[in-house]
Amino acid sequence: MSLKDFDYKKGGIFAAGVLFGTAGIKALSSKDAKNLYTKATAAVLRAKDCVLNVVSNIQENAQDIYAGAQQINDERAAAEDAAEAEGQDEVAETVAEEETKTEEKAE
Template identity: 70%
Template structure:
């Protein structure tokens, strides 16, 4: 005689095969292909938007860096001029 637990296992296996076959049919249908295509197109649009934003941020960061370097160069030039004036003043006082 067939045990009920064996019948359960056989029923679960048959259900899994049926569900798998239906799933493959569903996933390979024309409607599913349209959904995949639309999702991929949306992902590409999102990628373009993110890349534009990243490029803008990078350009702004480069501008900030260039301006910061100019400020530091100007400050160094002023300090060098200040040091030279101090040296000239000291030489004048010594004479």
């Protein structure tokens, strides 16, 4: 391989990458960068607390709604049971009346 075959463009890109990488590592490990990371992490933690509070409120409201819905369904089922029992009583009374009429006719 000779210098004529060397691709200077690729070599320049590689050298620039090494330079930016070295400068980037120094920049990312500086005190200012660490201060920025700390503040960003603190903001994320505050946001997390806010989101958890909202989720907690939503869960409480959902539990209240669920309990209310269960109560409504229980009351409705009780009303349907009462109506069904009343309907059975009416049927029994009607049957008893018809039996009484049949017995009176037979006499």
